[in-house]
Amino acid sequence: MPSARKRSTASSPSRNDTPSSSSSSRWKVSLGTCGRTYGTPCKGSGPVLAEWDAHIAAHGKATPGEAKRDAAIADLKKRLTAKTQECTLLEKKLKAAQTAIAALFHDNEALGQQLAKDASSTVTPFRPRGPH
Structure with missing residues (x-):
């Protein structure tokens, strides 16, 4: 997962990306849902999300x-x-x-x-x- 986060934050935005829908925010949403319903949390995503939040706090939301x-x-x-x-x-x-x-x-x-x-x-x- 950390390598995927690095690729996500290093990638350039696509043509349709806006600051509110950047690839990094979509990545976090996909981590939070993991393809399940919103009522079912993913197992083991807590440390990854905490690491992601720390990265965002240090580097900001934008690539x-x-x-x-x-x-x-x-x-x-x-x-x-x-x-x-x-x-x-x-x-x-x-x-x-x-x-x-x-x-x-x-x-x-x-x-x-x-x-x-x-x-x-x-x-x-x-x-x-x-x-x-």
Whole structure:
């Protein structure tokens, strides 16, 4: 049994393994049931289960491959959060720039219309008229 436990903890997880259904947790369940009903305990599995619990306490539930995968997932989640915050900030800046551009365009159009209206109706002389 100890050699089977070593093989189980050293194996890489299959594609469908999740931290809650790792090969090590399935191995312990199979030790506990030994193919019998849940009401019938296996003979002699007590020391093996105690050894297994000691191993899990020392090394954790995840295999080295699972630990690397979990670390990679945590790093990707952290990077995704940072990029999402950056994207939100840039969207706010873009919206502010669009508002400013629209206001400037409106002001420019109004000034252009006012200039066209004033230039066509009134001519302002450069020199004052009258006796000198």
